[in-house]
Amino acid sequence: MTRHTLTRPKVSGGSALALVLVLAGCGSGGSDAEPELTVLAASSLTDVYQGLAAGFEEEHGAEVSFSFGSSTDLAEQAADGAPGDVLSTADATSMQAAEEAGVAGDVVEFAGNVMVIVTPAGNPAGIRSLDDLEGTTWVRCADEVPCGRVATSVLEDNGVTAAPASLEEDVRATLDKVVSGEADAGLVYASDAVAAGDDVETIEVPGAEKEPTTYFTTTLEQSEDADLAQAWVDLMTSDEGRAALSEAGFTVSRP
Structure with missing residues (x-):
């Protein structure tokens, strides 16, 4: 487990998107109320986090809810004091x-994660490399979000100048365009390709490994249950969490 105090300069972003939290049983509750944990997480963590939630809920007698989206937007919302217990981002x-x-x-x-190309099943456009994106309808994430910054670097490293048909708000929106057949190809993380099956x-x-994506997580000061929040953070570096991440297509370092 690697703990960091990050010192990179803050990148100013646009106005944060409205935070949409799917919460059940909200209210004052009583002493016997089920504890609640709200996790703000990069959209590429959707499947693996949801998969780990059931076991966590059973072990801790808690209810876990998620807000998935762009790391940039979620971090800005957390910085502005939006309610939440844990923040997990796809970049520093x-x-x-x-x-x-x-x-x-x-x-x-x-x-960690790396960028790959995905096409609809059967690869109707016959795309085999980044060079084949020219002349096709392909998509990637917007420049201001982590998956967009990584995609831009990968394209530049490979001398690719083909313009995308659209820039999506996060990596799952990019994947959805491909799965639906609206795009011939998309640049997403390896874990998203695994999730799409x-x-x-x-x-x-x-060479995509030269531009890796690194994931970070932390408890939030606004959490109303610091111990429960820390338990989720600890889960990510436990044997169970590491196994789930690896199976989902993420890279994990040795403890």
């Missing part, structure tokens, strides 16, 4: 926004 810059605002606890690095064909990008 987004986490730095929470740190500089004084709402982050100890920051833990817990996983047979709905996509995956093409590895040579």
Whole structure:
């Protein structure tokens, strides 16, 4: 487990998107009320986090709810004091926004990812490399979010100048465009390709490991249950969490 105090300068972003939390049983509750945990997390963590929630809820007698989206937006919302217990981002810059605002606890690095090309099942456009994107309808994340910054670097490293048909708000929106057949290809994380299963064909990008994505998580100062929040953070670096992340297509370092 690697703990960090990040010192990268904060990147100013646009106005944060409205935070949408799916919460059940909200209210004052009583002494026997089930504890609640709200996790703000990068959209690429959707499947693995949801998969870990059931076991966590049973072990801690708690209810877990998630707000998935762009790391940039979620970190800005957390920095502004939005309700939440845990923040997990797909880059250091987004986490730095929470740190500089004084709402982050100890920051833990817990996983990595690399960018790949995905096409609809059957690969109707016959895309086999980044060079084949020219002349096709392909999509990637917007520049201001982590998956967009990584995609831009990967494209530049490979000398690709083809323009995307659209820039999506996060990596799951990018994946959805491909799965639905609206796009011939998309640049997403390897874990998103795993989550899509047979709905996509995956093409590895040579040298993508030179532009890895690193995931960070922390408890939030506004949490109303610091111990429960810390338990979720600890889960990410436990044997159970590491196994789930690895199976989902993330890279994990040895403890």
